[in-house]
Amino acid sequence: MLRVAVVGSGPSGCYVAQSLVQQEREAYVDVLDRLPCPYGLVRYGVAPDHEKIKSLQNTLRAVLEHDRVRFLGGVEVGSRGVPAARLRELYHAVVYCVGAATDRRLGIPGEDLPGSWSATEFVSWYSAHPDAPELSAPPGRGGVPAGDGFLRHVRSAVVIGVGNVAVDVTRMLARGPAELSGTDMPQAALTALSAGRVADIRMVGRRGPSQARFTTKELRELGALPDTDVVVDPAELALDPAYADPTGLPGTQRRNVEVLRAWAEAPASGGARRIGLRFFLRPVALLAGAAGRVGAVRFERTAPDGHGGVTGTGRYEDVEAQLVLRSVGYRGVPLEGLPFDAAHGTVPHLAGRVLRAGAVAPGEYVAGWIKRGPTGVIGTNRPCAKETVTSLLADVPVLVSGRDVPADPLPLLRAAGIEPVGWAGWRAIERAEAELGASLGRSVVKLPDWESLLAAARTAAP
Numbered sequence: 001m002l003r004v005a006v007v008g009s010g011p012s013g014c015y016v017a018q019s020l021v022q023q024e025r026e027a028y029v030d031v032l033d034r035l036p037c038p039y040g041l042v043r044y045g046v047a048p049d050h051e052k053i054k055s056l057q058n059t060l061r062a063v064l065e066h067d068r069v070r071f072l073g074g075v076e077v078g079s080r081g082v083p084a085a086r087l088r089e090l091y092h093a094v095v096y097c098v099g100a101a102t103d104r105r106l107g108i109p110g111e112d113l114p115g116s117w118s119a120t121e122f123v124s125w126y127s128a129h130p131d132a133p134e135l136s137a138p139p140g141r142g143g144v145p146a147g148d149g150f151l152r153h154v155r156s157a158v159v160i161g162v163g164n165v166a167v168d169v170t171r172m173l174a175r176g177p178a179e180l181s182g183t184d185m186p187q188a189a190l191t192a193l194s195a196g197r198v199a200d201i202r203m204v205g206r207r208g209p210s211q212a213r214f215t216t217k218e219l220r221e222l223g224a225l226p227d228t229d230v231v232v233d234p235a236e237l238a239l240d241p242a243y244a245d246p247t248g249l250p251g252t253q254r255r256n257v258e259v260l261r262a263w264a265e266a267p268a269s270g271g272a273r274r275i276g277l278r279f280f281l282r283p284v285a286l287l288a289g290a291a292g293r294v295g296a297v298r299f300e301r302t303a304p305d306g307h308g309g310v311t312g313t314g315r316y317e318d319v320e321a322q323l324v325l326r327s328v329g330y331r332g333v334p335l336e337g338l339p340f341d342a343a344h345g346t347v348p349h350l351a352g353r354v355l356r357a358g359a360v361a362p363g364e365y366v367a368g369w370i371k372r373g374p375t376g377v378i379g380t381n382r383p384c385a386k387e388t389v390t391s392l393l394a395d396v397p398v399l400v401s402g403r404d405v406p407a408d409p410l411p412l413l414r415a416a417g418i419e420p421v422g423w424a425g426w427r428a429i430e431r432a433e434a435e436l437g438a439s440l441g442r443s444v445v446k447l448p449d450w451e452s453l454l455a456a457a458r459t460a461a462p
C-alpha cells in the first residue's frame, strides 16, 4: 500500500490524485485543503459567469469521490496546523499543490490608498472566499467594509494589467443584475455589483496589444457585453510595430490584434458603459482624490524597446479612477518547512521532486502553480501533475522501504486536535448553498464566511 497526501484540492491537486490512483492500484490518497470546500481556484477564482469552466467541478468531484481518494477539508498544513515534517511521518509521500496564494505588488507610491485593491481581493469577494476582505477590511484601509469600499461612489475604474484576470474583473464590473443573478455569487456581492454605477472602465497594459496576455476568447467576451461599448484608440494600437502586419505573430496574439483592430474601427453604439482598452502606459503612482481615497492613476507613456520590452518616454497621463484593481499576476507564498525560491515564488524542484539545498528530498513533491509559477490554463495542470506523479511512482521503492506509516492517519490528526471536514461535510455545504439559493429565488448561492460554511458542514451525519 502507498499512502500519499496531496495538499490542495484545486485542479492540480485533483489531477495528481487522479493520476496516482489510475497508475497505481495500491495508492491511497488523502487530499487535504485549508478550506472546508474543495476545487481551489475553480470554486474561488473562475469568474461566476464562466459556467462552462466552472462545470469542471464535476470532473474534479469524480476524482474526490474515487474509492481510494479521501477529501479532508479544513486542514491547514504549516505552523498553524499540521507541520510539513509531521505530514512526512504520516504518509509515504506528500505532494504540495498549494498554488500561488497572493498577488504581485506594483511597488509604486499610493498603491495602498483606499479604493486600490488587488484583483485577487476583488475576485475573492465576488467568489465568496471565506477570507475575502468583506468581513474585516485589512489594516490601512480605514476600516471600510470592502463590499461598500469596492464600489461606493465609483464612476470610473482602472484595471492595471492585460491578462485574463484583468479581463475577468473588467467584465464583472460591467455586468448587470440580469446577467449576474443566475450565477452562484454571494448575495452581498450581487447586490453591490447590481447597484454599482461604474460607467467607465479602463484596462491598461504597459506593453503593446501584441504582447497582451489575455486569450482571444476571453477578450471577445468584452465585446458581447450588453449596453457596453469597447473603445480602442487606433493611434495607440499603431505604436506597436506588429500592429501594421500581425501575420508573423503567434496565433493568439494575431487574433487578439485582429479583434482590437475591429473594435478600433467600429463606431461607438452609445451604450451606458464604456470599456477602454489602453496600451503602452505604465503605472507610476496612484494619486489621492476626495477623502483621501484614490482619485487617479498616473501613467508614463512607454515605447517599444525593440526587444519585446518597453522604455519610458517621460510623458505622463493621469487617468481618473475611484476604484483601482491591480491585476498584475499571482505570486506563490512560502510554506513553512519547505524550501522556496523567492525570486520566482515557487518551490525548487526536479521534474516535481522537491529540491532541498539542490538535492532531491525523497517523499516531497510539487505540482501546479507552486511548481511552475502562475501561468497557463486549467488544462495545463494535467501534464504538470502527470510529470510529478511519474517521478513519485519511480521513487516508490525508496519511499516504502523500511518506512512504516500509519494505516490511517485520520485518528492521529484528530488526536492532535484537527477535525477535518470530510466529503459528507462538503456535501452538506452544497445542500446549504442550494437551500440558500432557493430561499432567495436564485439557483445555488455560495456561503461567504467561515461560520456559515462550518455550521453547514456540521449538519452532516458523522
Ligand code: NAP
Binding pocket: 104, 105, 106, 160, 161, 162, 163, 164, 165, 166, 168, 205, 206, 207, 211, 212, 213, 214, 218, 282, 283, 327, 328, 329, 330, 374, 375, 376, 377, 378
Ligand atoms: P498574467 O497573465 O501573468 O498577466 C499579468 C498582466 O500584468 C500582464 O499584462 C503584465 O504585463 C501585467 N503586469 C505585471 N507587472 C506589471 C507592472 N508592474 N505594471 C503593469 N503591468 C504589469 O496574470 P493573470 O491575468 O493574473 O493570469 C494568471 C494565469 O491565470 C494566466 O495563465 C491566465 O491565462 C490564467 N487565467 C485564465 C483564465 C481563463 O482561461 N479564462 C481566467 C483567469 C486567469 P507584462 O506582460 O508586460 O508583464
